[in-house]
Amino acid sequence: xxxxxxxxxxxxxxxxxxxxxxxxxxxxxxxxxxxxxxxxxxxxxxxxxxxxxxxxxxxxxxxxxxxxxxxxxxxxxxxxxxxxxxxxxxxxxxxxxxxxxxxxxxxxxxxxxxxxxxxxxxxxxxxxxxxxxxxxxxxxxxxxxxxxxxxxxxxxxxxxxxxxxxxxxxxxxxxxxxxxxxxxxxxxxxxxxxxxxxxxxxxxxxxxxxxxxxxxxxxxxxxxxxxxxxxxxxxx
Numbered sequence: 001x002x003x004x005x006x007x008x009x010x011x012x013x014x015x016x017x018x019x020x021x022x023x024x025x026x027x028x029x030x031x032x033x034x035x036x037x038x039x040x041x042x043x044x045x046x047x048x049x050x051x052x053x054x055x056x057x058x059x060x061x062x063x064x065x066x067x068x069x070x071x072x073x074x075x076x077x078x079x080x081x082x083x084x085x086x087x088x089x090x091x092x093x094x095x096x097x098x099x100x101x102x103x104x105x106x107x108x109x110x111x112x113x114x115x116x117x118x119x120x121x122x123x124x125x126x127x128x129x130x131x132x133x134x135x136x137x138x139x140x141x142x143x144x145x146x147x148x149x150x151x152x153x154x155x156x157x158x159x160x161x162x163x164x165x166x167x168x169x170x171x172x173x174x175x176x177x178x179x180x181x182x183x184x185x186x187x188x189x190x191x192x193x194x195x196x197x198x199x200x201x202x203x204x205x206x207x208x209x210x211x212x213x214x215x216x217x218x219x220x221x222x223x224x225x226x227x228x229x230x231x232x233x234x235x236x
Contacts (some may be wrong), residue, residue, distance in 0.1 A: 029108035029122050030137070036101045037146045039173045046174065046232045048222040052078070056184050057213055068219070074098050075235045096147055096162075096173065099136050103127045112141045114148040115165070132156065137230040145172055158183035169224055177220045184215035 024125040048068040069077040075094045109121040124136040132154050139149040146166055153159045160182045164175035 021033070029120065030106045030199050032120060032140060032142055033122055033124070034099070036138075036140060036147060036173070037183065039145050040100060041069070041173075043072075043097075043172050043174065044227050045069075047225045047228070047230065048174075048221050049223050050219050052080070053218040054215070055218070056215040058184075066219070068097055068221075069230055069234050070097070071217045071230050071235070072097065073101055077235050096150070099124070099138070099147075099150055099152060102131065104136075112139055114141075114163075117121075117141050117148060119148055126174075144170065146170060158185075169221075169226075171191050172224075172226060174224055175221065177218070181221075182217070184213045184217050 016222065046069075048070075050066055050068065051063055052066045053063045066081065067079045069075070069079070074095070074097065075096075081136045083161045104124040104126045107123040109123050112119055116156050117137040122140060122191055124138065126133055134155060135153045137151040138147050140146070141148050144166075146164075148164060150162045151165050152162070153155060160180065162181075163179045165177045165233075167176035169176065
């Protein structure tokens with residue numbers, strides 16, 4: 001009798017466990033990157049307005065109103081309405097489209113936390129040995145299919161970091177704010193260019209003073225005009 005009860009109890013337990021849904025497997029990293037790229041691909045071009053702050057220790061650069069232009073596949077232009085826009089070489093990393101262009105191997109690097117959000121960490125290894133980018137690490141909010149942070153290691157310009165916050169343009173994977181941190185050692189003004197400010201006292205300091213230092217560009221976007229078409233002249 002006890003054997004029968006034991007068998008019956010075991011059967012009922014097995015039946016109960018069978019009704020509990022199995023935990024969903026972690027999303028494949030390659031599939032996740034494809035979904036993120038598909039979201040970015042919704043934007044063929046845009047014109048954005050915003051405010052840019054530049055923090056480079058050996059330059060005094062005031063905040064400026066800027067317009068940012070992008071067109072597929074990799075055209076990016078930042079224009080300062082009051083003069084020359086100081087953007088470091090390698091700033092193409094500011095565009096997420098560029099990070100996901102080309103062919104690469106996708107590696108799952110686990111999880112992390114960015115801005116209080118648990119993210120998937122994915123590494124992209126370019127398959128072309130001659131690419132300027134050596135490695136990209138993406139921190140992806142999988143539920144929204146948005147890149148919250150990226151780290152890009154390049155051959156000539158060190159490692160850049162991009163941190164993004166999203167709001168009303170999240171459906172297009174366009175941030176409301178981004179912070180781009182870069183290697184300031186090779187940050188140079190165009191030849192012969194200096195800057196005077198209201199007091200007329202601030203000039204460019206020697207680039208050597210930037211050695212082993214980091215610079216930062218912060219752009220807060222006010223608005224985007226998306227997929228309206230941009231002429232070639234914008235990027236010249």
